[in-house]
Amino acid sequence: MPETSNKYGWDPSMGISLYDKIRQDMKGAMLQKDILVRDTMRLIMGSFPSLTVAMTLESGKKTTRVKKPEEITDEDLMNIIRTFIKSEKTVLEFKKQPSSDYLELLNCYLPQMATSREIEQWVQDNVDLAQFKTPIQAMGTVMKHFGKLADGNQVKEVLKNMGSAKA
Numbered sequence: 001m002p003e004t005s006n007k008y009g010w011d012p013s014m015g016i017s018l019y020d021k022i023r024q025d026m027k028g029a030m031l032q033k034d035i036l037v038r039d040t041m042r043l044i045m046g047s048f049p050s051l052t053v054a055m056t057l058e059s060g061k062k063t064t065r066v067k068k069p070e071e072i073t074d075e076d077l078m079n080i081i082r083t084f085i086k087s088e089k090t091v092l093e094f095k096k097q098p099s100s101d102y103l104e105l106l107n108c109y110l111p112q113m114a115t116s117r118e119i120e121q122w123v124q125d126n127v128d129l130a131q132f133k134t135p136i137q138a139m140g141t142v143m144k145h146f147g148k149l150a151d152g153n154q155v156k157e158v159l160k161n162m163g164s165a166k167a
Contacts, residue, residue, distance in 0.1 A: 009108030135163035
């Protein structure tokens with residue numbers, strides 16, 4: 001990845017909302033003439049109108065309206081970024097490429113995913129695999145704990161490996 005990785009990106013511990021960080025990085029990228037970052041931030045910001053709030057009109061009709069900037073949560077934005085990451089991974093898979101600068105940049109704006117080792121350690125410490133017929137049945141428990149910080153396929157692979165290690 002280009003040298004942009006240290007200047008750009010977000011982490012919940014920064015004390016700034018993801019919305020504000022994206023706007024800040026957009027401005028910085030425009031001043032630095034960093035086209036990749038500028039265009040990526042524009043893409044994310046272009047998806048803001050898809051964030052809506054349900055509401056009921058006086059007539060009783062249900063409708064939606066676009067969220068105001070102060071209503072946009074970090075989770076809303078992380079879901080947008082995850083969508084872009086998923087589509088970029090599909091494109092890269094098609095091109096048979098492992099990664100791209102665009103994908104690396106998008107990943108900088110999400111909390112770090114759990115590693116296979118962290119998942120395996122948590123399962124060993126917190127889940128009694130003996131209570132399940134197969135380790136894969138523990139998947140719900142593991143995914144509930146890690147939420148969006150773990151990839152389902154990765155958890156499945158870890159559980160499979162733990163099951164075959166005991167067999």
